[in-house]
Amino acid sequence: MQPKVIDPSEVVAEHVYPDAPSKVVKRNLVTHRDDAPNFGMRLFEVEAGGATDHHQHPWEHEVFIVSGSGHLLTDDGLKPFAQGQAVFVPPMAMHQFQNTGDAPLQFICMIPNSGDCQ
Amino acid sequence: MQPKVIDPSEVVAEHVYPDAPSKVVKRNLVTHRDDAPNFGMRLFEVEAGGATDHHQHPWEHEVFIVSGSGHLLTDDGLKPFAQGQAVFVPPMAMHQFQNTGDAPLQFICMIPNSGDCQ
Numbered sequence: 001m002q003p004k005v006i007d008p009s010e011v012v013a014e015h016v017y018p019d020a021p022s023k024v025v026k027r028n029l030v031t032h033r034d035d036a037p038n039f040g041m042r043l044f045e046v047e048a049g050g051a052t053d054h055h056q057h058p059w060e061h062e063v064f065i066v067s068g069s070g071h072l073l074t075d076d077g078l079k080p081f082a083q084g085q086a087v088f089v090p091p092m093a094m095h096q097f098q099n100t101g102d103a104p105l106q107f108i109c110m111i112p113n114s115g116d117c118q
Numbered sequence: 119m120q121p122k123v124i125d126p127s128e129v130v131a132e133h134v135y136p137d138a139p140s141k142v143v144k145r146n147l148v149t150h151r152d153d154a155p156n157f158g159m160r161l162f163e164v165e166a167g168g169a170t171d172h173h174q175h176p177w178e179h180e181v182f183i184v185s186g187s188g189h190l191l192t193d194d195g196l197k198p199f200a201q202g203q204a205v206f207v208p209p210m211a212m213h214q215f216q217n218t219g220d221a222p223l224q225f226i227c228m229i230p231n232s233g234d235c236q
Contacts, residue, residue, distance in 0.1 A: 002194040003211050006204040029204040030180050038230040039157045041180045041204060062148050062159045064182065064226050066202070076120040084184070086124040086147040086159060086226075093121050108182050108204075110228055112156040 001035060008043050016044075016052070023050025023099075032113045039112050046070070046099040046106075054096035059115030061089035063097075068105035071098045119153060126161050134162075134170070141168025141217075150231045157230050164188070164217040164224075172214035177233030179207035181215075186223035189216045 006029050015022035023046060030041040043066070046052065054073060069082040072089075073096040081087055087107075089095045099105035124147050133140035141164060148159040161184070164170065172191060187200040190207075191214040199205055205225075207213045217223035 001208040001211065003190055003192045003197065003205060003207040003213050005190065005197050005199045006206065008202065008204070029182075030206045034206055035208060036178060036180065036206065037209065038178065039180065039228065041182065041228070043204075060154060060156065062154065062157065062228070064147075064159065064184070066182070066184070072121055072123065074121045079121065079123050081123045084126065086126070086161075087121060088124065088148045088152055088154065089121040090119040090153060091155065093119065095121050108226075110157065110159070110180070 006030065011043075013045075023047040024052055029108070036113070039110055042109050042111070044097075044107050044109055045104055046097065047104060048099055048102055050105075051096055051098040054094065056092050056094045057115060058091050059112050060091050061087070061095070062110040063087040063089070064108050066106040066108060068099060068103045069101040070105050071100050072096070073098060124148065129161075131163075141165040142170055147226070154231070157228055158234075160227050160229070162215075162225050162227055163222055164215065165222060166217055166220055168223075169214055169216040172212065174210050174212045175233060176209050177230050178209050179205070179213070180228040181205040181207070182226050184224040184226060186217060186221050187219040188223050189218050190214070191216060
């Protein structure tokens, strides 16, 4: 199999929380369906005032902030983040990504193939 | 363990090819030393005219282009990429990231803990 370039505009945008007016959209850029053997890459876009779930799970997140800014809610308080920074969420740590800025927040979020969540 | 925000400016910049005037710098943003159980995140910066190794290895890369543009050299030819796009390099696929633009090329490159390379 050869390497490939993926343009997010060509990937289906899924509304993550369909039961409410959604402020969070996810695009699966690389998944096990691409024969990625270990982990996957998702691109999230959170509108101003929006947030991901406040939750925990047995797998980690490794995140890079592509644009915008916000706060990460943890059991250790709110931690600010901005474009160009990375975030590591260890397994079982409570977390929520909040867009507290005026612009859309975009970040990529990597997860092992053993997990899937928003 | 609590989540943490990582600012690349606070991470040591390693010159990847020390034997030559280096045009490639790497920062390990998240590694197994942070108790990341499955995979790691590195930030690469390639000067204009620079390139990573043309090589292959048993592990995959999942890449997101943070800034700049360039070409990916593959056995299937040159594939252009630009800011905001992702690249998937399957295990054992030959690849080289070339900065063919005028500005620095920045990308994050994810690898499983079983591998480490430039």
